[in-house]
Amino acid sequence: MRPQVLLVPLAPLAWTLLGVGPLPAQEPERRFTIEADSVEIAFALHGPALVALADEIRATAEGAFAYDLELFGSLPETFLSGPYEGITIAIVEGDVLRGESEPGRIDMTMPPPEEQLDHLLWRGVLTHEIFHLWNAEGFRYAGVEEQWLSEGFTQYYTLRALGRMGALDEPTFLYVLGRLLEMYLMDPGLGSISMREAGPAKEEHTGLVEGGGLAVAFCLDIEIRTSSGDERTLDDVMRLLFARHGAADRRYTLDDVMAYVAEVRGEDRTAFFGEYVAGTATLPLDDCLAPAGLTLTLDGNAAQVRKDPASTGSQLRLLNALRGL
Numbered sequence: 001m002r003p004q005v006l007l008v009p010l011a012p013l014a015w016t017l018l019g020v021g022p023l024p025a026q027e028p029e030r031r032f033t034i035e036a037d038s039v040e041i042a043f044a045l046h047g048p049a050l051v052a053l054a055d056e057i058r059a060t061a062e063g064a065f066a067y068d069l070e071l072f073g074s075l076p077e078t079f080l081s082g083p084y085e086g087i088t089i090a091i092v093e094g095d096v097l098r099g100e101s102e103p104g105r106i107d108m109t110m111p112p113p114e115e116q117l118d119h120l121l122w123r124g125v126l127t128h129e130i131f132h133l134w135n136a137e138g139f140r141y142a143g144v145e146e147q148w149l150s151e152g153f154t155q156y157y158t159l160r161a162l163g164r165m166g167a168l169d170e171p172t173f174l175y176v177l178g179r180l181l182e183m184y185l186m187d188p189g190l191g192s193i194s195m196r197e198a199g200p201a202k203e204e205h206t207g208l209v210e211g212g213g214l215a216v217a218f219c220l221d222i223e224i225r226t227s228s229g230d231e232r233t234l235d236d237v238m239r240l241l242f243a244r245h246g247a248a249d250r251r252y253t254l255d256d257v258m259a260y261v262a263e264v265r266g267e268d269r270t271a272f273f274g275e276y277v278a279g280t281a282t283l284p285l286d287d288c289l290a291p292a293g294l295t296l297t298l299d300g301n302a303a304q305v306r307k308d309p310a311s312t313g314s315q316l317r318l319l320n321a322l323r324g325l
């Protein structure tokens with residue numbers, strides 16, 4: 001992608017979604033189904049630009065479900081044994097790009113994509129919402145304070161899934177990562193309220209919740225991978241959350257998350273969560289990124305992540321692994 005993407009405004013990267021209004025009463029202009037884990041996923045696309053994109057929408061959803069099923073092994077129990085018999089994904093042409101997930105349904109609106117980055121953004125929203133079928137709807141937090149995990153980790157896994165699909169090359173990955181870390185570093189609450197405290201005020205503190213949560217995921221994944229010699233990853237933490245909290249009466253708390261990270265990491269990391277998630281300290285992003293051969297520079301309000309041209313073989317391997325390759 002050419003450097004002009006750097007001029008694109010930040011807002012579309014906030015893949016969190018404010019509410020989506022009711023669908024228009026008109027009939028969908030294109031319907032099709034795919035299958036994931038023997039469950040039917042029914043698409044309804046409204047609007048001529050989306051009909052023209054139907055094959056790409058299908059391919060993106062198939063790629064996202066394939067990635068998520070490889071990670072988690074199955075769909076959440078609610079789809080396999082009820083009450084949801086299938087999943088509906090309705091996408092409507094509209095002025096703004098946004099989406100919303102419920103246990104058995106995803107609603108999205110999107111403007112007709114024009115630039116190359118627009119295509120990345122709608123793919124990102126769709127992939128993000130599909131990941132929420134697990135992380136939010138499949139296993140859910142006990143309190144909204146934990147949205148740094150439900151939103152931020154979903155951002156991280158969206159980048160990984162897009163990377164796996166071949167929809168996010170390295171320069172674009174570094175660009176998007178920079179913008180998301182910038183959201184964290186520029187959040188007006190950074191240093192005065194914690195990521196957990198930002199959860200109930202997500203609209204004003206999107207940066208702490210989404211960018212901060214992504215940064216936590218990124219730092220933890222790098223730490224777990226490097227300390228275990230690639231034997232373990234953040235995926236193992238996600239699988240524990242899914243295995244142990246996949247029911248409405250077993251919602252997870254911060255204590256659960258810290259216990260699973262300790263289990264996977266083989267070391268207690270309560271202090272890390274105390275400082276950066278429950279506390280107001282700023283994550284040491286330079287230290288986090290270094291093992292992957294990445295540096296973060298902050299120029300005014302603009303954060304940029306660059307790859308060290310002299311990266312070692314192990315740094316290059318780690319960077320590729322983080323990108324979902």
Ligand SMILES: [Zn+2]
Binds near residue numbers: 016017132150151154
């Ligand atoms: Zn979300």
